[in-house]
Amino acid sequence: MTGPPLETELKLDVDVQDGSTVYESLITSFGRPTAHHHLISTYFDTTEDHLWHAGITLRVRRDGRRRIQTIKVEGGKAAGLFSRPEWECDIAGETPDLDLPTAGLLTKLADAEITADTLQQVFTTDIARTIWLVDSEGATIEIADDDGTITTKGRDEAIHELEFELKKGTCAALFTLAAKIGATVPLRIGVRSKAERGQALRTSDVSKALEAEPIALGKDLTTAAGFQAIAGGCIRHYRLNEGLLLEATDSETLHQCRVALRRLRAALTLFKPILRDPESIALSDRLRTAAALFGDARNIDVLIDRIADPKLLATLTERRKAICAELLSAIGADNFRALMLDLVRWTSVGCWLSEKDTAEKRHQPITAFAGHVLDRYQRRLNRRGRHLARLSDENRHKIRIVGKKLGYAADFFGTLFAGKKARRRRQHFRQAITALQSELGSLNDETTGAELLKHFTPLAVPSKADAALAASSKNQSISRAADAYEMVKDIKRFWR
Structure with a gap:
């Protein structure tokens, strides 16, 4: 046949x-x-x-x-x-x-x-x-x-x-x-x-928000084909949830839209060695601007989850409605819709696929590229995470960003390392990196929430008891984050 x-x-x-x-x-x-x-x-x-x-x-x-x-x-x-x-x-x-x-x-x-x-x-x-x-x-x-x-x-x-x-x-x-x-x-x-x-x-x-689907990469793929599969999966994740968001702006759907764009931006960073042409750089800038639209709405959702005072909660809810209205207007605009079409066109037939300077890297096996990327971000996390407990909030946030990219890389490339030992190690690795991200995420939410709250209660001064409780909670989160970092640093690599 x-x-x-x-x-x-x-x-x-x-x-x-x-x-x-x-x-x-x-x-x-x-x-x-x-x-x-x-x-x-x-x-x-x-x-x-x-x-x-x-x-x-x-x-x-x-x-x-x-x-x-x-x-x-x-x-x-x-x-x-x-x-x-x-x-x-x-x-x-x-x-x-x-x-x-x-x-x-x-x-x-x-x-x-x-x-x-x-x-x-x-x-x-x-x-x-x-x-x-x-x-x-x-x-x-x-x-x-x-x-x-x-x-x-x-x-x-x-x-x-x-x-x-x-x-x-x-x-x-x-x-x-x-x-x-x-x-x-x-x-x-x-x-x-x-x-x-x-x-x-x-x-x-x-009508239910959808998490990212697994991306199954074959070992026979080139690095370019691997990127196309990953980028396509991220765009799909976003579009599946965007349709729901246009009907109802619930917090989980909004969160999944934001995660999808964040994963796509991470993919562009991870594959930067083959995405050096002007078109790729310009699209990356447009995507960063688009992703930023979701930040304010997500920050206020996190704050709402932490507020018990009815009056303040009502104020925040009204503010959320206004922010979501602005968001829906933005993603409904011609330039945002055009961005999604441009991203699919670019991943499929963009100039990056014919750049001479990156040809060798584009055509190398995806497994070799994945190993280099995972090694690079693991080393970066190990270096930046030293003395985590003594770092500033800003530097801990930088560690969180590196850890997030390492976690996304582990998700994107995980199926390339499919042996029994590799699967077991990957499971342990994901548990460790998730624990680190959870603690660092909570610390970032507390910092961001406190700054946002000042706009709604500028004259409020926490009692000494509340301040002491908040400081104690923060110190505990920092301690847990430091422990999680040590676990990620020392755990056996599933890609080796």
Whole structure:
């Protein structure tokens, strides 16, 4: 059997209420549509979700009189740009035809017996699709404007998205075309396939903030490919939570958005040896400015958690509403949406991928690069953390930043060191670095909270008893942080 066609597409999310604006913009830019389709797709899996856990989707799509069976290998979690092997074949009925040669892949890939008796319908999508075929920058691109719903047992979700599928040419043309449309209508980078949306709808709380997903790096990756996987995972983490934040600014969703951007900034620092070109530096500066938008809101959330006085709590809550309103306005602005698209374009086809000065480092195995990075930040933490208990608040904060980057590096690169001993050491290392970050984080929160509180209670003077209690609590945290530092310094390295 020959290899499957590789589908390459850029996915962009559209707010449902902006659907008519998007359609009008496409008409203005590209004229009458090439085609209209009403697509009803039914997705199938076993009761134990064998296909989904194996990264496979199986659907039967009804398009007029046609019935099309599709198998897709979902692969890694993507951010905007999706490249997936897929097999398509016309069939006669509404249920999967497992006699087709390609259907034999299901049992092989899922490592489970896939038969008609084991399959069930899990969700459906009902999509009105309008298509334009566009020639741009020497490429041929199919633009699909998809508007419809996903339905599973007892639940449904409205969706509207644009898909730019590359039919001929280079990926760079996808981003140029997307930026052109994004300049006239509000678009956001899409990070979930319809299959993933349907799976989330049927199995999880779609309104709950999401932590970062594990990033599985293969040892055969180059350093450049490893960075692309890590950056894509961070962007995906942010976008999954940004959609929730736009609906409700709860503290945990806001925190996860901030963490995602902080992880992405850390990745840019860790991979700085291959990101020295002007475009990378400029994007890093834009990302730093964007991440700073979340700082005030997160600081006031931390302070609110520590306040018991009802009157002060009410004042802080009102201030939080104002800060969150400013934040939502900022992330809804054109330049912020453009930043997310630019980040995906840059990681995929940016100038850093063709810089001669960094070519050798880009092409080296990711495992070698990871070991050097972990060694470098471990040495930096060991050096700066000496005499931690006697350092100033500012210098302890600097140690916290180094420790945070070391912790992120351990998360990013952890799967590269997969032996039994390495896994055990990594678990111990993560426990130690987490304990250090927890104590240093608490100290930083106390310092930041005290400064912020002065703006709301400028004349308040703590009693001697309260001051003594606060000093005692701080000293205990410093002592625990010093102990945690010694543990991190002395623990065996999982990457060696």
